[in-house]
Amino acid sequence: MKNDLSALAAEFGLAPDEYARVLSILGRAPSLAELGIFSAMWSEHCSYKSSRVWLRALPTEAPWVIQGPGENAGVVAIGEGLAAVFKMESHNHPSFIEPYQGAATGVGGILRDVFTMGARPIANLNALRFGDPALPATKRIVDGVVRGIGGYGNCVGVPTVGGEINFHPAYNGNPLVNAMTVGIARADRIFRSAAAGVGNPVVYVGAKTGRDGIHGATMASAAFGEDAAEKRPTVQVGDPFTEKLLIEACLALMETDAIIAIQDMGAAGLTSSAVEMAGKGGLGIALDLDRVPVREERMSAYEMMLSESQERMLMVLAPGHEDEARAIFSKWELDFAIIGRLTDTGRIVVRHRGAVEADIPLGPLASEAPLYRRPLEEAPKPEILEDVTDPVGIEPALMRLIASPDLCSRRWVWDQYDATVGGQTVKRPGAADAAVVRVEGRKLALALTTDCTPRYCAADPEAGGAQAVAEAWRNLTATGARPLALTDNLNFGSPETPRVMGQLAGAIRGMAAASRALDFPVVSGNVSLYNETAGAPILPTPVIGGVGVLADARAAVGIALRPGLELVLIGAASGWLGSSLWLREIAGREDGAPPPVDLAAERRNGDFVRAQIAAGTVAACHDVSDGGLLVGVAEMALAGGCGARLVADPAGLPPHAFWFGEDQGRYVLAVADAPTLLAAAEAARVPAMRLGVAGGEDLTLPGAVAISLAALREAHERFFPAWLD
Amino acid sequence: MRAGITVFPGINRERDMAIALELASGRKPRMLWHTETDLSGLDLVVIPGGFSYGDYLRAGAMAAHSPIMGAVRAHAARGGYVLGACNGFQILTEAGLLPGALLRNVSLRFLAMDCHLRVERAGTAFTGHFQKGEVFRAVLAHGDGNYYADEPTLDRLEGEGLVAFRYAAPDGRLVAGANRNGSARAIAGIFSPNLRVLGLMPHAENLVDPVAGGEDGKKLFEGLAAAFAA
Numbered sequence: 001m002k003n004d005l006s007a008l009a010a011e012f013g014l015a016p017d018e019y020a021r022v023l024s025i026l027g028r029a030p031s032l033a034e035l036g037i038f039s040a041m042w043s044e045h046c047s048y049k050s051s052r053v054w055l056r057a058l059p060t061e062a063p064w065v066i067q068g069p070g071e072n073a074g075v076v077a078i079g080e081g082l083a084a085v086f087k088m089e090s091h092n093h094p095s096f097i098e099p100y101q102g103a104a105t106g107v108g109g110i111l112r113d114v115f116t117m118g119a120r121p122i123a124n125l126n127a128l129r130f131g132d133p134a135l136p137a138t139k140r141i142v143d144g145v146v147r148g149i150g151g152y153g154n155c156v157g158v159p160t161v162g163g164e165i166n167f168h169p170a171y172n173g174n175p176l177v178n179a180m181t182v183g184i185a186r187a188d189r190i191f192r193s194a195a196a197g198v199g200n201p202v203v204y205v206g207a208k209t210g211r212d213g214i215h216g217a218t219m220a221s222a223a224f225g226e227d228a229a230e231k232r233p234t235v236q237v238g239d240p241f242t243e244k245l246l247i248e249a250c251l252a253l254m255e256t257d258a259i260i261a262i263q264d265m266g267a268a269g270l271t272s273s274a275v276e277m278a279g280k281g282g283l284g285i286a287l288d289l290d291r292v293p294v295r296e297e298r299m300s301a302y303e304m305m306l307s308e309s310q311e312r313m314l315m316v317l318a319p320g321h322e323d324e325a326r327a328i329f330s331k332w333e334l335d336f337a338i339i340g341r342l343t344d345t346g347r348i349v350v351r352h353r354g355a356v357e358a359d360i361p362l363g364p365l366a367s368e369a370p371l372y373r374r375p376l377e378e379a380p381k382p383e384i385l386e387d388v389t390d391p392v393g394i395e396p397a398l399m400r401l402i403a404s405p406d407l408c409s410r411r412w413v414w415d416q417y418d419a420t421v422g423g424q425t426v427k428r429p430g431a432a433d434a435a436v437v438r439v440e441g442r443k444l445a446l447a448l449t450t451d452c453t454p455r456y457c458a459a460d461p462e463a464g465g466a467q468a469v470a471e472a473w474r475n476l477t478a479t480g481a482r483p484l485a486l487t488d489n490l491n492f493g494s495p496e497t498p499r500v501m502g503q504l505a506g507a508i509r510g511m512a513a514a515s516r517a518l519d520f521p522v523v524s525g526n527v528s529l530y531n532e533t534a535g536a537p538i539l540p541t542p543v544i545g546g547v548g549v550l551a552d553a554r555a556a557v558g559i560a561l562r563p564g565l566e567l568v569l570i571g572a573a574s575g576w577l578g579s580s581l582w583l584r585e586i587a588g589r590e591d592g593a594p595p596p597v598d599l600a601a602e603r604r605n606g607d608f609v610r611a612q613i614a615a616g617t618v619a620a621c622h623d624v625s626d627g628g629l630l631v632g633v634a635e636m637a638l639a640g641g642c643g644a645r646l647v648a649d650p651a652g653l654p655p656h657a658f659w660f661g662e663d664q665g666r667y668v669l670a671v672a673d674a675p676t677l678l679a680a681a682e683a684a685r686v687p688a689m690r691l692g693v694a695g696g697e698d699l700t701l702p703g704a705v706a707i708s709l710a711a712l713r714e715a716h717e718r719f720f721p722a723w724l725d
Numbered sequence: 726m727r728a729g730i731t732v733f734p735g736i737n738r739e740r741d742m743a744i745a746l747e748l749a750s751g752r753k754p755r756m757l758w759h760t761e762t763d764l765s766g767l768d769l770v771v772i773p774g775g776f777s778y779g780d781y782l783r784a785g786a787m788a789a790h791s792p793i794m795g796a797v798r799a800h801a802a803r804g805g806y807v808l809g810a811c812n813g814f815q816i817l818t819e820a821g822l823l824p825g826a827l828l829r830n831v832s833l834r835f836l837a838m839d840c841h842l843r844v845e846r847a848g849t850a851f852t853g854h855f856q857k858g859e860v861f862r863a864v865l866a867h868g869d870g871n872y873y874a875d876e877p878t879l880d881r882l883e884g885e886g887l888v889a890f891r892y893a894a895p896d897g898r899l900v901a902g903a904n905r906n907g908s909a910r911a912i913a914g915i916f917s918p919n920l921r922v923l924g925l926m927p928h929a930e931n932l933v934d935p936v937a938g939g940e941d942g943k944k945l946f947e948g949l950a951a952a953f954a955a
Contacts, residue, residue, distance in 0.1 A: 150835050151835075154835055154837070154866070155735070155737075155780070157775055157776075239779070240776070241734070241776060244734075244737065245734055245735070414838075416836075417837055420864050420931045421737055421738055423933070425938065440744075
């Protein structure tokens, strides 16, 4: 029996020394349910055991931060007594196994994290990474993930307003699906998860419990072997209709004084919600599983405690409010069951069919959770790229870049996501560098973005981590918003590989530096490790979800050009081609140091741009990122259906380096009055350069033939429909 | 204008509709839970968009059998006005208040984008502020918007002037690319024979604000408000 249990512990993902700790905490062999609880709570997914020591380096505070990491989502004040509540979370492993349900339940899970805190969700975004488009499997995964995100988000009626998609063979066996939700709450009505009040009822609401997703958190904490497809039973199934009812019922109950604590049942289901609520409150909890609403017969305690059935919440109610709460859930036709009480024992005690199936002290379950400072090895910094000759010329390179999977139009994807439900979407996908969504009934608006450049992170994790934060900050700034805070989703390979731990440590160091320099703290986040198949890890992908605020939605600017506007580049150009898309797509190389982020210049340039937008002098603004300056201008032209005549002189740089270099901290501004802008930039000691003037049907370069907007658009729009329709 | 908005479990554009109605009429609409049956005093009942009952059986099929739909039928039989938008249009066909059905989009994908509608019949309570042939922008957001009816029914709708709107190019031409969901004869909206029940697939209510996409849809609501101002 003893040997059987230790073998089972290993199968549940507990290392031998972790299992030994379970035995010493309990002073006896665990029951099956107890083993399940320990292995889920101590999984990488729930415990952050490999990343926690590094995450501490991230700055998490600012005067406007109401709630930093540690709750279901981060909370920042946005003015007028309101708060933005947001978080991003991965659903990578399930999305590979079953793309539709994996992505759909990813959206559902992150929505719950946000409305759990008392916020009405107002926007969803998704950061996606897929493998080589030439593989049939990639096509199946992209199609399923896009349908899943749309299927869930469209039905719950929360607009999907932004996100990003990259392709790289490193994601062939491990696509990334990172979903972000942003909600609005009253700043003085934030709901948290710490339980209080011995004897108070523990209430289960929402959908019934089934056998789906059992031990999903453990699956998400292991690398895939060749048998990934056999893990399908661990994937959960989403029901967006029930989620919609749950949103409305929870928000209605939150209008009352009934709730003391609330926590959604996400990863590790009833186990993690019960353990975390009681643990944070320093109390004990007694659960009676006979009262849990189930949709399958003869479920064991182990199955009920580990089920990851979706659309469920656990709450602690104030005594005497049970009937008030029950009435609301009954109106919304959702299950409502008092399944336990808070106790003063400091233990979680689970009873089922007359037997005690689990009895675990919560203190040691949390305090003796494994915490690893794993061996790490940081790769040497890459060489700065020497000059690369231009093999094709500027115009053919632009046409190829703008048509490439990483830069082409994402219209095919947006066209399946309802971006307008709610009636508050000010800037839809593609209209601006960040999505802009207004707060209903106010002028106040939020700017929202997700960003990461994995090829930079692969080349230099520290520089890439800083760049991801800077780009998110820049994208918010480019709409005119004041960046407030970020949520992160750190996607890496196995932490047991020193080189991968080196990437994680380096990326966090870079993120921390940028976050501090830009006053852009981290208020929530998620870590997804073991993103590797057969020993091949993904590119390090620390995705940043940024939130900014605009006092007046009308001040938000987009990227569309209009005839007659003058184009001005803000920020210095050095023609940096290392790790650029031009280098990969045109020169066929993926080497060289990525562009460094000069954080002081980043801040100075961004603050200058934001001030110009606030002054009302900027008609359009686009940051310079993937593909460099010419791709940025082309995107502005396509968005506005208006060409441009570019007259800028590369100033000693090779033309391809000037037009396609990916130097950081840069923006293209379209203004009516360039001389005034150039003078203001000079006074602010911000590098600025006149690029040309908008107008006509072509994009014209100095000394080169004109590129027709129609041809550019045809190339830009081709990839997704040709690939997937 | 005294308007009411039906709220079924899973409906999600009821607030959007309320904003548009209030903006045009200056009066907050009454929100009507699906179990209510008293619609007295209402000029207009609006069945908004969303996914009533998750669209799990068939879009609109479950909601069509809810208690409030009995009251909506009686309201329509009394000559009351009804607007069904998107899921509301699906519910009206399922409830038998309008002919035909809304099938899966021909692409078999959800469609979320702007479209252009050509006004086929002006001078009704819903189209009083439009000219015949006028084109305006609206928002598509549906998986099942492909209008279907048999040929005699389509001929009757056309013959009796009950086609309200068609999908068109911005210049008003009926081109295949404009009819994204594949609707029969590019039909986007139809009237009941007394012109008092309108089913409309796209969302005019999402374009009533210059800051949030534009004001193309405002005319529909202003027309309604004017019709009931007396």
